[in-house]
Amino acid sequence: MNMKKQGITIAATLAMVFAGNAMAVTNGSFTNGLNGWNALGDVNLQAGAILMTTASVDFEDDFPESAGAFNASGTAAAETGVVGGIEDFIGIAMGTLNVQENFAFEGSVLKQTFNVNAGDTLTFNWNFFTNETSSGADYAFVSINGNLTQLAAPSDASSSSLPYAFTTGFQTFSQTFDAASSVTLAFGVVDVNDYNVTSALWFDNVAVVPEPETYAMFLAGLGLMGFASRRKQA
Numbered sequence: 001m002n003m004k005k006q007g008i009t010i011a012a013t014l015a016m017v018f019a020g021n022a023m024a025v026t027n028g029s030f031t032n033g034l035n036g037w038n039a040l041g042d043v044n045l046q047a048g049a050i051l052m053t054t055a056s057v058d059f060e061d062d063f064p065e066s067a068g069a070f071n072a073s074g075t076a077a078a079e080t081g082v083v084g085g086i087e088d089f090i091g092i093a094m095g096t097l098n099v100q101e102n103f104a105f106e107g108s109v110l111k112q113t114f115n116v117n118a119g120d121t122l123t124f125n126w127n128f129f130t131n132e133t134s135s136g137a138d139y140a141f142v143s144i145n146g147n148l149t150q151l152a153a154p155s156d157a158s159s160s161s162l163p164y165a166f167t168t169g170f171q172t173f174s175q176t177f178d179a180a181s182s183v184t185l186a187f188g189v190v191d192v193n194d195y196n197v198t199s200a201l202w203f204d205n206v207a208v209v210p211e212p213e214t215y216a217m218f219l220a221g222l223g224l225m226g227f228a229s230r231r232k233q234a
């Protein structure tokens, strides 16, 4: 194999590696519905993004609104604290979703497991909606291998956004991984203190991107191969 062919082969291999990495998350923009994801509770595809809520189908969560008024999918929010409930589904201990002495009651989650490389960064866009006005109540979270990060609670949502009373507005989450590993990513939203008054999490554009240094090395490598190739031709 001559140097040019070898260079092309290496470039093709690198391109495949990088394409594979960019594809770490399956259907992260939800262009193929819920393909690649596993849902529990009220999880609904809306205009190529996800909206999940804490709303029942047949219970007046937001009295005096009618039952199911804030349910997005036709499937009720799922119970917490029970076998087959929210904690079980995303692999966290019972009670983990409680906020100090305030119990989580019900909610919804969506999850996917994929591989990351060291230096990869997970990003996604999100927005939290709620009808709650009290502090210390419902919240939305992201779980990465069982480690919960609260995205927002009602105290973070101050703008109005019908049909919900409050929203945080659109936000971007970003987290970089130190080591290569398998990652179970889960998004969730839960009712806290009671089953009443709905909160919702919207999100989209879930992606894993390689660290810039790796990209730079990749591009530098292509440049060197191009130089070697040109010199041979000359």
Ligand SMILES: [Ca+2]
Binding pocket: 028, 029, 030, 031, 047, 048, 049, 204, 205
């Ligand atoms: Ca999308």
Ligand SMILES: [Ca+2]
Binding pocket: 054, 055, 056, 061, 077, 106, 191, 195, 196, 197, 198
């Ligand atoms: Ca509810």
Ligand SMILES: [Ca+2]
Binding pocket: 054, 132, 137, 138, 190, 191, 192, 194, 195, 196, 197, 198, 199
């Ligand atoms: Ca609530």
